[in-house]
Structure formats: C-alpha cells, structure tokens
Amino acid sequence: xxxxLLVTGGSRGIGAATxxxxxxxxxxxxxxxxxxxxxxxxxxADVRAAGRRALLLQADVADEAQVLAMFARxxxxxGRLAGLVNNxxxxxxxxxxxxxxxxxxxxxxxxxxxxxxxxxxxxxxxxSTRHGGSGGAIVNLSSVAAKLGAPAQYxxxxxxxxxxxxxxxxxxxxxxxxxxxxxAVRPGVIATEIHASGGQPxxxxxxxxxxxxxxxxxxxxxxxxxxxLLSDAASYTTGAVLDVGGGR
Numbered sequence: 001x002x003x004x005l006l007v008t009g010g011s012r013g014i015g016a017a018t019x020x021x022x023x024x025x026x027x028x029x030x031x032x033x034x035x036x037x038x039x040x041x042x043x044x045a046d047v048r049a050a051g052r053r054a055l056l057l058q059a060d061v062a063d064e065a066q067v068l069a070m071f072a073r074x075x076x077x078x079g080r081l082a083g084l085v086n087n088x089x090x091x092x093x094x095x096x097x098x099x100x101x102x103x104x105x106x107x108x109x110x111x112x113x114x115x116x117x118x119x120x121x122x123x124x125x126x127x128s129t130r131h132g133g134s135g136g137a138i139v140n141l142s143s144v145a146a147k148l149g150a151p152a153q154y155x156x157x158x159x160x161x162x163x164x165x166x167x168x169x170x171x172x173x174x175x176x177x178x179x180x181x182x183x184a185v186r187p188g189v190i191a192t193e194i195h196a197s198g199g200q201p202x203x204x205x206x207x208x209x210x211x212x213x214x215x216x217x218x219x220x221x222x223x224x225x226x227x228x229l230l231s232d233a234a235s236y237t238t239g240a241v242l243d244v245g246g247g248r
Contacts, residue, residue, distance in 0.1 A: 002053070004078050005230065008032040008061055008119055009088030011040035013192035014141065014226075017219035018085055019043050021227045023050040027083065030055040030074050034088070053078070061088045061115030062107070071122040080133065083230045084123040086116040086140040086164075094153045105156050112160035113167075116140055120171060120182070128178040135179025137230045140168050144188040144245040161186075165241050172239035181238040183229045188245025191216040212247030 005022050009015040010031035019029045020043065029047045031054060033040035044054035055077060059070040074081065089112045092104055120138055127136030145154070146161035165184060172182035189211055191204040204216035225244045228234055 005083035006030040007085045015087040017223035023047040023052040028053040062110040140184040142186040188248040
C-alpha cells in the first residue's frame with residue numbers, strides 16, 4: 001500500500017529536503033506551499049524522479065478554511081494520509097519584544113502555532129483508529145530557539161516554538177493508544193533561506209562559532225531526523241523532541 005505524506009512548507013529549505021528524502025524512502029509526497037509554485041514544482045519533479053507520486057497543494061496554513069480545503073483535496077485525489085510533517089513556519093526581523101507590533105506577533109503564532117495545530121487536528125481525524133484510521137505519524141518542526149529564548153532577535157518565534165514543544169508532548173500522549181505517533185525535531189542553526197526572510201541572509205555562517213560543532217547544519221541533516229521519526233524504525237518513539245543543533 002502506498003504511504004502518503006503531507007509536508008507543509010515543502011517548497012524550500014527543510015521541507016523540500018524532507019520531501020526529497022521521504023520519496024527516496026518510499027513515500028508519496030504531497031507538497032504544500034503558499035506562494036512559490038515554481039519552487040514547489042521543482043521539488044515535485046525530484047519526488048517523481050525518485051519513482052514516487054507528487055501532489056502540489058497550495059494553501060496558507062494560517063487560514064483554517066484553506067487547511068480544510070487542502071486536506072479535502074488530498075482525500076479526494078490520493079486517499080488516507082499516513083504521515084504529516086508540520087514544517088511551514090516564519091521568522092521576522094530581529095527585534096526586542098518592546099518593539100514588536102501586534103500584527104507581527106499575531107502572524108508568528110497564526111502560521112507557526114495555529115497552522116500546525118489545524119494540520120495536526122486534520123491528520124488525527126484521518127489517522128487515528130478512533131476515527132476509523134489505521135495509524136500514522138506526525139512530526140512537528142520546533143527550534144532550538146524554544147530552549148534559548150532568542151533574546152534581542154525573535155522572542156516571539158521562540159515562544160511559538162515553545163508552544164510546539166508542549167503541543168507535541170500533549171498530542172502524543174492523547175493519541176498514543178490510537179495508532180498515531182507524534183514527535184518533534186528542534187533544528188539549531190541551519191543554512192536555509194529562512195534567514196534571508198528575516199533580513200539576515202548570512203546568519204547561519206555568522207552564528208557558526210556559537211555552535212559546539214562550529215558549523216551550521218544542513219536541511220538534509222534535519223530531514224534525516226524527520227524521516228526517521230516518520231518511519232517504522234521509530235515505532236516505539238512518541239512524545240520525543242529531538243535536537244538537531246550541533247550541540248547548541
């Protein structure tokens with residue numbers, strides 16, 4: 001039976017690396033993206049080159065109606081979901097909390113927290129034996145910032161990722177007897193495009209000396225952890241938050 005995986009924010013960075021690696025490991029991959037259809041199609045082409053099916057799903061996860069429509073389309077075109085990677089997320093420019101606007105903080109939580117909760121809710125409705133499903137796995141993307149607090153950079157982002165850690169633990173325990181495993185990965189300083197979107201394209205290289213391993217990580221290194229947690233090799237792992245941060 002085909003294993004169907006949905007990766008949110010799958011057009012770039014960790015999401016794209018996860019989609020490619022999951023395809024290599026035998027998953028059919030639905031790639032969610034918000035705006036960049038060309039980038040998403042490029043990832044889809046790599047998934048197909050690996051011999052697996054790819055489906056592009058445009059939706060802003062901050063909008064519950066769009067999340068519902070995305071899952072409905074996935075149901076109609078492919079059938080029951082077996083894996084979800086809650087990867088879609090944003091950062092913003094470095095600011096102190098006393099400089100942040102309400103709009104910035106609201107956007108941070110709508111995408112990074114609310115979007116992940118809505119997607120996980122819809123996944124559980126499809127995977128859980130309580131709802132007639134046959135099980136599945138959810139992996140949430142957190143951040144080492146949740147442990148460090150990100151002072152004078154983006155405390156709002158760190159707080160949102162702290163919420164993801166708590167959500168992961170609670171949901172994992174809630175659905176553990178229903179065939180659904182829920183885990184999270186906490187990336188550290190990873191060389192992806194997300195830093196440029198926060199106005200610091202050189203951030204990963206600049207912070208490398210603060211990392212015990214003295215280098216930024218790659219999206220592919222994070223994807224290895226994510227795909228392992230999705231796999232049967234992690235069959236007795238749930239409620240775990242795995243640091244992939246070079247010791248940070």
